[in-house]
Amino acid sequence: MFDLDVRSRKPIYEQLVDKMKELIINDILKSDEQLPSVRTLAQQLTINPNTIQRAYRELETEGYIYSIKGKGSFVSPSSISPNEEKLKKVQGELVRLLSEAMYLGMSMEQLQKMLEEIEEAVKGGSHDD
Amino acid sequence: MFDLDVRSRKPIYEQLVDKMKELIINDILKSDEQLPSVRTLAQQLTINPNTIQRAYRELETEGYIYSIKGKGSFVSPSSISPNEEKLKKVQGELVRLLSEAMYLGMSMEQLQKMLEEIEEAVKGGSHDD
């Protein structure tokens, strides 16, 4: 399910954060749905619980999930998310990455197509619940 | 000019690599143009020469620049760069980042516009004006 790559240069907690975001963004994890507990997930993935906790903490500060003491962690309703500051940062990274992709030979057509596919996945996913 | 952030989580050498790439991609640093020497740049940025060299070495292995021992460091002609493997990796990051940007509220229109602006900068720059 999470297929983490221990060999990746990207730290495991960061991979976890990205996977979680992906699941939330694509509406696979729905608003207010409860996430698996730190211990459960740690066992499932045979990963240090500290690492899971680190990921959950990160997701919480970024506004993707919220925690209730004694109950667990839950997906934030998407309306909570819009965040100017964060958007600015992501845009900055995007510009950098798009430039590099073009420089490496990616065509406008390819980029357009990629854009449309992603749009379908994201918008499509968040509508039909 | 380089506005590095020493406090950032991103290592200094990596920030430098990204800035340099940007300058090369946007054709501000032209093919075979000589870069500032390791020592000179180190003084200008008040950063240790080893850190500069680390960045230059990285840029060299990625094919963006080449270094000649007794002479200096120079921008690679862009034709050298095409690299399948690297492109794949960049595309993966792009998908992730585009999804996140849309989720955070960026519209298709904004993305389109961003795309076109970047295209102009990259393609336009590589003409020899």
Added chain:
Amino acid sequence: MFDLDVRSRKPIYEQLVDKMKELIINDILKSDEQLPSVRTLAQQLTINPNTIQRAYRELETEGYIYSIKGKGSFVSPSSISPNEEKLKKVQGELVRLLSEAMYLGMSMEQLQKMLEEIEEAVKGGSHDD
């Protein structure tokens, strides 16, 4: 074991890279086996940890090993390695070196024999004995 030559014109880190490659290629270091830690090896060889790390980083970019931050460095599964560009480069060096060896008096018979011995070591080693 590693018999490095500090006086050699070849940098220490490069000697280390070559030795490590040899151990990996001949399957003495098996896939996913953990390498000695940077600090440990540095002590054993009485060499600066930075130099060891330089070698490990090089091996990582060449695809021979992978490093995980809090855990250690490990041998890459051999299937990851195939790399067209690198092979081309090695072939070029081979032609040069073979020509020189023949010029210096090495016979075709000697070369054939050398070839077969290496084949046995490399291919034989990769069976899981």
Added chain:
Amino acid sequence: MFDLDVRSRKPIYEQLVDKMKELIINDILKSDEQLPSVRTLAQQLTINPNTIQRAYRELETEGYIYSIKGKGSFVSPSSISPNEEKLKKVQGELVRLLSEAMYLGMSMEQLQKMLEEIEEAVKGGSHDD
């Protein structure tokens, strides 16, 4: 003729040494033939004379050429060349390089073929003068 690559990581003097060896090994430069003077070659290649001199010095120590004061530099008769010590060293490099080539996916058939082609070039070249 010499097509040196200033962008290569290999120092220019070393590239020159290799090219010269190649020409001598393939009998394009014949025994006792006079080499271009340091100054002439420096002008032709628009390279620092010191660099040429460095290359000639290296070729002389390795026994490929000899110099006569006031007259110039000449190709050594091939009988002078056989050199146990040097052969050992080249063999060592060969083993390393052949192992790496196989590990990177070169087949025995490819290596055999390469061997035969080189044999033809070297032996063929030194006979027909």
Added chain:
DNA sequence: GTGGTCTAGACCACA
């Protein structure tokens, strides 16, 4: 404990 980054400073190779 393990890898990763960075500094300060020395010395070498090359052009």
Added chain:
DNA sequence: GTGGTCTAGACCACA
């Protein structure tokens, strides 16, 4: 003068 290597030593991030 320019890049390249190496050491000694500090401090951080991750698991």
